[in-house]
Amino acid sequence: MKFGQRIRSTLYAEWSDQYLDYNGLKRDLKDNAGNGPQGMRRWTEGDEAAFVKRLEKELLKCERFQVGKADELSTKITSLEHQVTQLVQSYDQSQIQLDPQSQAQSQSQSQSQVDEDFAAEADQDEDDEEEDEEDERARDDDDAMSEASYDEKFKDLEEEVATLVADVHDLALYTKLNFTGFVKIVKVSRKVTGFNLKSYFSAEYLDKHPFYKYNYDGLIVKLSRLFDLVRTRGHPIEGDSAAGGTQNAFVRSTTKYWVHEDNIVHLKLAILKQLPVLVFNPSKEFEVKDSAITSIYFDNEGLELYLGRLEKTEGAEAIRLRWYGDVSNKTIFVERKTHREDWTGEKSVKARFAIAEHKANDFIAGRLTMDDEFDELVKRGKKTVKEVDSMKQLANEVQYAILTRALSPVMRSFYNRTAFQLPGDARVRISLDTELTMVREDDFDGKPRAGKNWRRTDMGIDFPFDEVDAKDKEVFPYAVLEVKLQTQLGQEPPTWVTDLVHSNLVTPVPKFSKFIHGCATLLPERVELIPFWQPQMDRDIRRPADPETAKKVAIERPHSANVSSTSGTNSVPSPTQRYEEPNSEGEDDEYLVHPSHNEVKRLNLPPELIRQAQEAREERENNLKELAATGKAPQPVRRESTASQRDYGLRLDIDPLQPSRSYDKKYSLLDPRSLQKLFKAKQSDQNDRQPPLAEEGESDDEARPLPEGNGVEYTRVHAPADKRIAIPVRIEPKVIFANERTFLKWLHFGILIGGIATTLLNFIEPTDRIGLISAGMFTLTALLSLAYAAGMYTWRVFKLRRRDAGNYHDPYGPTFLCAVLVASVLVNLILRLKQL
Structure with missing residues (x-):
C-alpha cells in the first residue's frame, strides 16, 4: 500500500x-x-x-x-x-x-x-x-x-x-x-x-x-480520571491502590503480550474505557517520572540465576534492586522472586523489603545487616514482630546468596509503566510497559561501568539514553502488556478482557522475561542457551484485524456527535474527489488483506470497475460450485501465517487467558526433532506458496504481508551459531518415579529369563548339548535385558537432569529383546524336534 x-x-x-x-x-x-x-x-x-x-x-x-x-x-x-x-x-x-x-x-x-x-x-x-x-x-x-x-x-x-x-x-x-x-x-x-x-x-x-x-501518558491519566468520574456518576471507587481483593478462593493467571508501537495509544484508550489508570497519589499532578520503574538484576559470571529462570528449575531465584521514579528517589526495594513447580504444592512468590540508597553498597558487600533497621520499625509501631521476623529472614537469605554465589549487578531494565486497576480490587490488573530498555551493569569484560558503586551513575531516566554506549544497551522494539486475572473458581474472565487479548492489538508471548532477554542480548559471549523468542525478534508482529474483534475494541465517536468520520475506521473520500499519487520506485501497490465487504470503500474505484470485479468474482464462484457438484473441485489451500519475508511459520494455537504453565507442553513442539515429520509433510506445499522477497528499497512497511489469525505465530527458526534455544520442560517427581518403575520392570523381566536359564542348567544332564545351548541363549537374553534396563535408566536420568525436551521413547530396544527371546525359544524348540 x-x-x-x-x-x-x-x-x-x-x-x-x-x-x-x-x-x-x-x-x-x-x-x-x-x-x-x-x-x-x-x-x-x-x-x-x-x-x-x-x-x-x-x-x-x-x-x-x-x-x-x-x-x-x-x-x-x-x-x-x-x-x-x-x-x-x-x-x-x-x-x-x-x-x-x-x-x-x-x-x-x-x-x-x-x-x-x-x-x-x-x-x-x-x-x-x-x-x-x-x-x-x-x-x-x-x-x-x-x-x-x-x-x-x-x-x-x-x-x-x-x-x-x-x-x-x-x-x-x-x-x-x-x-x-x-x-x-x-x-x-x-x-x-x-x-x-x-x-x-x-x-x-x-x-x-x-x-x-510527545508523551500522551499525562493526557491519558487525566482522561482516565475524567472517564471514571463520569462512569461512576461522580463517585469513583476508592480504596488502597496496593490492596487486593477479598476472595477466599481464587485462580490467578498471568500472561504477557507484545504490543507494537502503532497500537500503544489505542490499547491504552481501549483499556481505560473499562478500568481506570491506577494512580498511587491522586492528589499529585502526574509527571512523566511517576511512571518510571528501574530494576537492577544480580547474577554471577556463570549466569547461574539466568539459567535457572530460563529453564524454570525448582527454586530458581531472581534477585534485583528496584526503585520508582528518577534516581533522586532514595528508597530502594530489594526483591527476590522464587519459582516453584506445581508439584510442590507451593506458589511462586515475590518478597521484598526497603533499604536506604546510601546503605545498598554496604548491604551487598556484607558489611551491614538489616536487623537493627527492622527492629526500629517494631519500636515505632510500623510493623509487627511477625512481619519483621519474615523481613529479617528474607534480608539474611538474600545477603547470603549474594556473598556465597558471588552475585553482582549484571543488567538494568528501565520502562514506563501504566497500570490499570480498580483501587482495592485485584481481580483484574493490567499493566503496560513502554520504552523498555536493558542496559549492562556488569564488569565481566573488564570495563568498570559502575565503578565501586552498586549502580552506574552515568544515566537516569532519559529514554533512549543517548549517553550510554550502543553496545551496552538494548532498546526493546515493543511494549509489554501483562494481564493478571484473579477470578473465583469456575468463573469466566470478563468479556472485554477476552476481546482485548484476542484482538490484533496484542501478541501473546508467554513466559517473556525482561531479565532473560537482557542477558541473552547483552551478554551473547556468555550465553549458550537462549529464550525461544529471541531468534524471532525480526518478525513483524502486526497482523490484519478481524472485523468482529476489531469492532469490540475500536475507539469510536458517539453517533450523535456531528463529525464526518469515525476514529479507528477509514475515512471514505467523496466520490467527486479523485485520488492521484505519483508512482515511486520501490513502493508496492498491493493492499493488505481486508474484509471483502469493505473493499468498495477501500479501493475507491469507479462504479463500472466495481461492477466488473463483482461479476468476475460471481462467475468464478459459480464455476467452483459446478466443479464441486461434479466432484472435481480443487482442494482448498490453507493459508500459512507469514511471519517474515523469507520463511513460513508454524502456528501454535493457544488460549491467551490460560496461565503460562499451560504452554509448556505445546512449547515442546518447537523441538526440531519433534517437528521434523511435520515440516517434511508441509515442505512441498510451503515451497509452492513461498512469498516473494521484498524488493530492495521498499519504502512502506505495509507493503509486506502480515501474519493472520489470533494465535501466537511461531516460525521455523534456527538458533544462531553455538547457541541453543531453551525449550521449557517441566520435570515433576512422577517423571523420576516413572523412570525408576520402568527400570524395575525390565530388571524383573531379566531376572525371570535368568531364572529359566538357571533351571535348565540344574535339571539337564551334563552331556545334553541341546540343553546347554538353550540355557546359554536364555542367559544371553537375560544379560541383554539387564544391560538394556541399566543403560536406558542412566540415559534418561541424564536427559532429565539436563531438562532435555527431546524424545524419551525407545522404539527399538524392547523389540530387539523380544526378538532375542523368541529366537531363544525357537532354537530350543527346533533342536528338540530334530532330536526326536
Missing part, C-alpha cells in the same frame, strides 16, 4: 488540511527532477534548498497543530472535570433537601407555620389558598425535573468524554502518520534527486521540532 493512500484512508477528515502534504511534495519531486512534463533536467542545490524550505513549513504546521490540539484537549478535560464536580455537588445538595427525614421536618415546620398564619389571618380568602397550592405543585415539578435531568446531563457528558477519547486516539495517529511521512518523503527525495537529505534534515529540523516525541 502506498503511503499516500495510507494517509488518505486513515486520516481524520476534520483535520485533513493539517496533515503533511505528502502527495504534493512527492509530485513536486517527480516534476522538478525530470520525471514530469517539464522533461529531463538536473536537480540543483537551489531546488534542494526550496524543497527543504517547504519541508520545514510542513513540519512547523504539524508541530503547531499537534501541540495546540494537545493543549486544547488537556484544557477540555480539566473543564469537563470541573463541570462534573459541580454537577455532582448540585445533585448531592438536592438529594439532601429531598431526604425523607428532611422532608418530614420541613413539612412539620410548614404545617405549624400554616396554623399560625391561619390563626393570625383567618380572614384570608380561598383564592389566595388556591394560589399557594399551585405554587407548591410548581416547585415540586421543578424538583422532579432537576432530578430527571441529572442523568440526561451525565449522558451528554459521556458523549463529550467519548469524543475526547477519540480525539486523543486520532491525535496519536496523526503524530505517527506525519512523522512516518517525513521519513519516507526524505527517502523518496534521495531516490529521485540523488541528494542525501536524511541526516541533515533529521539533525537540523526533526530534532529541533520533536512533535513526534
Whole structure:
C-alpha cells in the first residue's frame, strides 16, 4: 500500500488540511527532477534548498497543530472535570433537601407555620389558598425535573468524554502518520534527486521540532480520571491502590503480550474505557517520572540465576534492586522472586523489603545487616514482630546468596509503566510497559561501568539514553502488556478482557522475561542457551484485524456527535474527489488483506470497475460450485501465517487467558526433532506458496504481508551459531518415579529369563548339548535385558537432569529383546524336534 493512500484512508477528515502534504511534495519531486512534463533536467542545490524550505513549513504546521490540539484537549478535560464536580455537588445538595427525614421536618415546620398564619389571618380568602397550592405543585415539578435531568446531563457528558477519547486516539495517529511521512518523503527525495537529505534534515529540523516525541501518558491519566468520574456518576471507587481483593478462593493467571508501537495509544484508550489508570497519589499532578520503574538484576559470571529462570528449575531465584521514579528517589526495594513447580504444592512468590540508597553498597558487600533497621520499625509501631521476623529472614537469605554465589549487578531494565486497576480490587490488573530498555551493569569484560558503586551513575531516566554506549544497551522494539486475572473458581474472565487479548492489538508471548532477554542480548559471549523468542525478534508482529474483534475494541465517536468520520475506521473520500499519487520506485501497490465487504470503500474505484470485479468474482464462484457438484473441485489451500519475508511459520494455537504453565507442553513442539515429520509433510506445499522477497528499497512497511489469525505465530527458526534455544520442560517427581518403575520392570523381566536359564542348567544332564545351548541363549537374553534396563535408566536420568525436551521413547530396544527371546525359544524348540 502506498503511503499516500495510507494517509488518505486513515486520516481524520476534520483535520485533513493539517496533515503533511505528502502527495504534493512527492509530485513536486517527480516534476522538478525530470520525471514530469517539464522533461529531463538536473536537480540543483537551489531546488534542494526550496524543497527543504517547504519541508520545514510542513513540519512547523504539524508541530503547531499537534501541540495546540494537545493543549486544547488537556484544557477540555480539566473543564469537563470541573463541570462534573459541580454537577455532582448540585445533585448531592438536592438529594439532601429531598431526604425523607428532611422532608418530614420541613413539612412539620410548614404545617405549624400554616396554623399560625391561619390563626393570625383567618380572614384570608380561598383564592389566595388556591394560589399557594399551585405554587407548591410548581416547585415540586421543578424538583422532579432537576432530578430527571441529572442523568440526561451525565449522558451528554459521556458523549463529550467519548469524543475526547477519540480525539486523543486520532491525535496519536496523526503524530505517527506525519512523522512516518517525513521519513519516507526524505527517502523518496534521495531516490529521485540523488541528494542525501536524511541526516541533515533529521539533525537540523526533526530534532529541533520533536512533535513526534510527545508523551500522551499525562493526557491519558487525566482522561482516565475524567472517564471514571463520569462512569461512576461522580463517585469513583476508592480504596488502597496496593490492596487486593477479598476472595477466599481464587485462580490467578498471568500472561504477557507484545504490543507494537502503532497500537500503544489505542490499547491504552481501549483499556481505560473499562478500568481506570491506577494512580498511587491522586492528589499529585502526574509527571512523566511517576511512571518510571528501574530494576537492577544480580547474577554471577556463570549466569547461574539466568539459567535457572530460563529453564524454570525448582527454586530458581531472581534477585534485583528496584526503585520508582528518577534516581533522586532514595528508597530502594530489594526483591527476590522464587519459582516453584506445581508439584510442590507451593506458589511462586515475590518478597521484598526497603533499604536506604546510601546503605545498598554496604548491604551487598556484607558489611551491614538489616536487623537493627527492622527492629526500629517494631519500636515505632510500623510493623509487627511477625512481619519483621519474615523481613529479617528474607534480608539474611538474600545477603547470603549474594556473598556465597558471588552475585553482582549484571543488567538494568528501565520502562514506563501504566497500570490499570480498580483501587482495592485485584481481580483484574493490567499493566503496560513502554520504552523498555536493558542496559549492562556488569564488569565481566573488564570495563568498570559502575565503578565501586552498586549502580552506574552515568544515566537516569532519559529514554533512549543517548549517553550510554550502543553496545551496552538494548532498546526493546515493543511494549509489554501483562494481564493478571484473579477470578473465583469456575468463573469466566470478563468479556472485554477476552476481546482485548484476542484482538490484533496484542501478541501473546508467554513466559517473556525482561531479565532473560537482557542477558541473552547483552551478554551473547556468555550465553549458550537462549529464550525461544529471541531468534524471532525480526518478525513483524502486526497482523490484519478481524472485523468482529476489531469492532469490540475500536475507539469510536458517539453517533450523535456531528463529525464526518469515525476514529479507528477509514475515512471514505467523496466520490467527486479523485485520488492521484505519483508512482515511486520501490513502493508496492498491493493492499493488505481486508474484509471483502469493505473493499468498495477501500479501493475507491469507479462504479463500472466495481461492477466488473463483482461479476468476475460471481462467475468464478459459480464455476467452483459446478466443479464441486461434479466432484472435481480443487482442494482448498490453507493459508500459512507469514511471519517474515523469507520463511513460513508454524502456528501454535493457544488460549491467551490460560496461565503460562499451560504452554509448556505445546512449547515442546518447537523441538526440531519433534517437528521434523511435520515440516517434511508441509515442505512441498510451503515451497509452492513461498512469498516473494521484498524488493530492495521498499519504502512502506505495509507493503509486506502480515501474519493472520489470533494465535501466537511461531516460525521455523534456527538458533544462531553455538547457541541453543531453551525449550521449557517441566520435570515433576512422577517423571523420576516413572523412570525408576520402568527400570524395575525390565530388571524383573531379566531376572525371570535368568531364572529359566538357571533351571535348565540344574535339571539337564551334563552331556545334553541341546540343553546347554538353550540355557546359554536364555542367559544371553537375560544379560541383554539387564544391560538394556541399566543403560536406558542412566540415559534418561541424564536427559532429565539436563531438562532435555527431546524424545524419551525407545522404539527399538524392547523389540530387539523380544526378538532375542523368541529366537531363544525357537532354537530350543527346533533342536528338540530334530532330536526326536
